[in-house]
Structures are given as C-alpha cells and as structure tokens.
Amino acid sequence: MTDDITLGTPQAPPPRSGTYFDGHSSMRHDVDLAVSEASRTLRLSGDTLGDDHLWPLDDIREHRDHAHKGAAIFGCPQEGDARLTVNDTQTASRLRALCPNLKQTDVRKGAYRTIAIWGFGAVASVLLIVFVIIPALAATLANRLPVEREVALGNTVMRQLEKFLGSEAAGDLACSSPEGDLALQKMTARLSDQIDSPYTLRIRVLNHKMVNAFAVPGGNIVLFDGLIHDATSPEMVAGVLAHEFGHVINRDSTRLMMQTAGSAGLLGMLLGDFAGGAAVLLISDQLITASYQQEAEANADTFAHDVLASASLPSAPMGAFFLRMKEQHGDVNRLLSHLVSHPDLDGRADAAVAADTVGDAGFTAVLDADEWAALRGICGT
C-alpha cells in the first residue's frame, strides 16, 4: 500500500479524520482515511470498525447543501445507510478533489415514469374539473337558482360595483332625467317586447366615462354614459342593450360567478404561496374566465341579432359600433385575445352585418332625434 495517500493525521488522538456510522447501529466509529490511487478506493480503518471498509472513489456521494463547508457527510450506495462524516476542512476538500461523482443523484428506477403518470393524472384532474365538471355543474345550478335569489344576488353585486366605481351612497351614480328615462323606456320596450323574460329588466345608466355595458344577475343591466356618448346612433345602443338582454336570459353572470367560486381556490392550491403567486393567479383566473366568457359573448351576440330582427331593427349598426370601438381602442392581438372577454371585434362586426335582416329597406328608428338627444343628456352632460 505504498501508493496510499493518507488523509488527515493517522492514528491521531480523537478527533480522527473521520467519523463512520454503519447505518445499522448508532455507534460512532472514529476512522482514519486513506486513498489508493491505483485501485481508486477510499480505505476506512478504525479500532472499533473490524475489517477495513473500501469505498470506490467513483461511487462516493456527498450530502449536498451542507451548512458548513469545512464539514461534510459522505455516503456510498453499496453501503446503503452508512455515513462518513468529515469534520476538518482540509480532509473534506481533498476528498472532494478525488471523487468525481460526488453530486450525482441516484434517482430510483422508474421514478420519472411515476412522475409522468401522476403528473398526467393531476393535470387531467384539474382540467376536467375546471373546464368540464365545474362549467356543467354551474350551468345546472344557475338554472335551478330561484329567480328571487338571483335578484337578491344581483342587488348585492350592484351595490359592490357602485362602491368600486367610487359611489358613496347606493344609487348616487345612477343618471336620471324625465325625458332621458322616457327615451330609455321606449328603447327597452321595443326590444323586451320580443323576449319572454322571467325577470323584470332594470336598465340603469351610470355616470362614468368607461365605454362599456354589462349584465348583473337578476335582470339588472348597466349602461355607462361613456358608451351612450360614444355611439353615433340609437340603433348602436339598442344593439348593445339586446346583447346584454342575451346575458340576462342565459343567466351568464350567475353562471360565471359560480364557475369562478369553484375554480378560484383550486388555482391557489396549485400555485402555492411563492412570490408572485398572486400575479400568476390573477392571470390564470382571467384566462379561465375569459374562455368561459367568449362562448357566452358569442351566444349573446346571436341572441341580440334575433331580437333586433324581430323588432324590425338592423343589426349592422351593432357591427359598426364594434368597428368603432376597435378603431378607438385598438384591437387586441392574438396573444391577448385569450386574456380579454370580448375578443375579435372584426369577427363579431362581420357576424352582426351578416345577420342584418333590414338592410337597405327602411325601418322605424328606435328613437327619434329629440329622444336620442334626451338619452345622451340623461347624465346632464
């Protein structure tokens, strides 16, 4: 054994260069360490150890992320649970220099296969619940919800919405003027006469510059003053209103709230509490909501086309309004179209024009010029 390189000080009084635990008992064995370059082995020898142990250098692994660089825990797959602890910096670093595969991890056979199977199972389970079971269940439950409960829910949502928009007392954002209200009633009546609705439709104009409109559960529809001002004809507003009627009749908002309630906590669970979890959560939730909603939007559009047709109104102005919105606010590109709930304004405009049953033939305007002016002035601006 002339070629042996001794690590640490041999036969030194304790502490020796290493401590060995055999993995069977908790006895400590003080050991001397020597390396044979020829046979590429580490020899562990000690008074309490019995026969010397030989560890092939290539097989030695180091326990990673150790707190103290001067100390280290080594193991060797052949000896299973046995451990060699080295407590001085010099010995540890010399041993590190001699062993080439310290950091190799010995992954159990078939581990990646198991991961793949369960990974697939987990993804399938989440997709199934988020995109199939919850939407189906939400639709069933939304239809079973008594109308008066839906109305109560809608009132609560309305109040929260007004608060969000900066209203201090309930109803102080709502616009009303005698002529404006009459104009709105006339427009609503012409459209709602075509619908068999279990709800009392309540249309409110809110004093806000946002160009938007939406349906709240239970027959409440909100038009923003910004939208009325942005439209260039009353038929455009009528188109939007008919679209929102579609949401009310299809119970889209109620269904959507249920879907969100079912899937929100699930996402939180998947993403954990790591930094930025909240941001990813918002985006994923938006993605899911938007995908639910895009279908709902298309259905509401079709509904609107039918209502307009039965009211002998053209649906082309609705298309024109979509194009106008695109012009003013820019279309969204393909990537973003997954993130917004009203995508592809071009396509929706085309559909509206194609569904137009009035065309160049004359029609009775939904509001006359005076009434249109009154509606535009309902918020006093």
Next chain:
Amino acid sequence: MADYSENTLPVEYRGTPTPLLKLSLVTTILTIITLGIYRFWARARLRRYFWSAITPGGDPMEYSGTGLEKFLGFLIAVAFLAVYLGLLQLGLFYAGLSMFSEAETDAELILQFVGQYITFFAILPLIFYAQYRGRRYILSRTRWRGLRFGAEPAAFGYIWRGMLYSFLSLITLGILTPLQTFRLEKYKIDRTWFGTAQFEQQGSWWMLYPAMLHILIGALFMIVPAVALIAGTGFDAVWNDFTVLENAPWGWAVGGLVIGNLWMMVGFVYYWIHSHRIMAKHKVLDGDIRFSSLPRTGKVIGVYTLGAIGASMIASLFGSMLVGGLGTIIAGVMNKSGSLDLGSLFTGDTMPTETQGILIAVSVTVLYLVFFMLYSAFAVVMIRQPLVEHFARETHILNAAGLDRITQRDGDEMVEAEGFADALDVGSAF
C-alpha cells in the same frame, strides 16, 4: 437544569449567514422563474442546509428527502384534491346563494358570516391529516448518526383529536389550550421513533398552565379596568343606557385594552416557548434518555422584531434600486408608445393603450416580485436561522450513553410525501 457531565450532549449549530443567503436567494429566484415548480426542490435544499447545521454531540443531522419526491407527492395530492375542493367550493357557493339575501337583519348577517367559514371547516380535517402526514414524512427523511427517525401511520386518530381539542380550546376562550397543546404533542411524540427507540411524552396537561401566565395578565389588563368602569357607573345604568359611559373616565379602560393587547402578544410567544420548555423536560427516549431545551422568550421576540425590520429595510433598499432602473427603461418605452398621464388613468379620464397597460402591469409585478423575493431570502437568514440556532444551542441531550444501544429502523417510503400539506399550504415553517 442540564448537568454538563460527559453523559450530556450539547447541540451545536454550524450555520453561517453567507452560504445560507446564497442558497436562499438562488432557490427563490429559481422558484420565480419556474412559476413555483422549483419550490419543492427549494424546500428540500433549505432543509438539507438547516438539518446539517444542527449537530447534536458534534454529529450533524441529515435530511435525505428530495425535491423530486415532494413534487410527486404534490401531483398525487392535486389529482385527488382538485375534484374534492372544486366540487366543495361550488356546492358551498350555491348553498350560500340559496340563503343569500341582502342581509337586512342581524340574524341574516350572522348566517352569511357563518356561511363564509363553512369552507374552512370542510377542509379542517384535511388540514390535520396533512399536518400529521407531513410530519411523518419529514421524520422518515431525517437521520442522525446514520439512523432514521420515524412516526407511526396514525393520521386518522390525529384528525378527530385535533378537531376535538381545538373545539374545546375555542369554546372555553382558550382556557383549555394547554389541554390541546399537550394532548396533541403527546399523540405525536408517543408515536415518534429514533431508530428502534421510541419517544414518550410524560407529564400532564395542567403542567402547562404556568406558561399561560402572561396571557392571563394581558387578559386582566383588558378586562379589569373595563369592568371596574362599568361597575363604578352601575351595571343597571349601563345596561339601560350605554351612553352614560360618555361621562365616565373611560380613558382608563382604553389604556387597559392597549396595554393588555401588547402584553398578550408577548404572552403568546411566552406560552409557545415555555410550553416547549416544560414538555421538552418531560420527553423520554428509550426509557432513560432525556432532554433539556431552554430557549428564551426575550431572545425569540428580539430575533423576530430585528429580523423583520432588517429584512424589510434591505428588501426595500435593493428592491427600489432595481426597480428604479427598470422604471427608467419602461418610462422611455412608454414615451415612445404615446405619452401617458398616470393621474388621469386613475380618474378614468383616459384609457391606456394595450402596450401601456401591459407595461404598467409588468412594472408593478416586477416591483412586487423583487421585494417579495428579497424579503423572503433575507428573512430566512435574519429570522429563521437565528431562531433555529437559538433553539439548537439551548438544547441538550441528557443521559446520552443510552444512544449507543439504538439500532436502525426500516425505511418508510411514503410515495405521496407531504403532498397534501404542500397542496393545502399547511406545511411547517420548514
């Protein structure tokens, strides 16, 4: 007190700030880059670090768990929990809607309030289950002197005990908290093994009452002045007309509340530390190996306070420097894509273009991420490590000669690792 004879093993702590900071920064960054997937590996690596820093009698502990098995456990848990939680939440929302109204009376308000917490109670058994399983997993991956720790598979017994004792503690306004603390600890400890040796928690629950001392003092500060005030004015008078208190010297009662609150917060830490001290004294391993663990309340509060202040200061400083640089670049891009008045955005007078909207969202997200990342990385070094170090150094193993007779136990595979704890986010601090 511990007797420092040859038969006593002190627990040393060998961790230092620099390597831990490096480890914690690297793992946090990787976690963010991988959208959270790396968090399983991050946790395994931090555990390896902390375990190896704790060296009872000069022999480091070893954590042999891997990120891969944690990840697998998480996938298994998700496959089951997705269905359970999704249906549960939707069902509860519908049930909530069915009794939804505008809460015009107090009773309706209370009903709604209760409804919101039903979800919590529905997952409470799962939480206890996950906690027990998580602990069992960690023990099975912990070694010292080459021998594994372990816990018996007994999670179901832990569920109902956990719920029962928590409920008792709750309805007695915390008076039975020692019962909860002790019985749950005893349930876990009596089923914990080191190699072939079993742990035992001796003593009884009422021995923890001295640890409640400062919670009691805090409560007295809150109650006594207020009661004295009402008694002084006359109970009947206050009962009939609350406003008579306006002329009473109620400043005393408010002062009592403030002092009582602060005292109680300290009292909670005191209870945690002192119940730990008392129970450690009554733990036995293999019939005769005993322990002494004497951390101090003042030290623990000091570490938390200084660490939190330090970590948030550092995070703010570096975070604002980084984001400042980024902000300059973003502002440049913004100007190119059309000028934008931030003030008018908030009033709703102008709408941002898509590009501007994205840029704003990106910069806010980055600011949040950078701050969070730096804070959590520094908190590990400035709060967690000093705490672990304090607990380790104040702990001694008494009558340690008996350790030599202990031999290895069989491994506990646990394919699902602590997946349920990870999925429900109820893992321990480590």
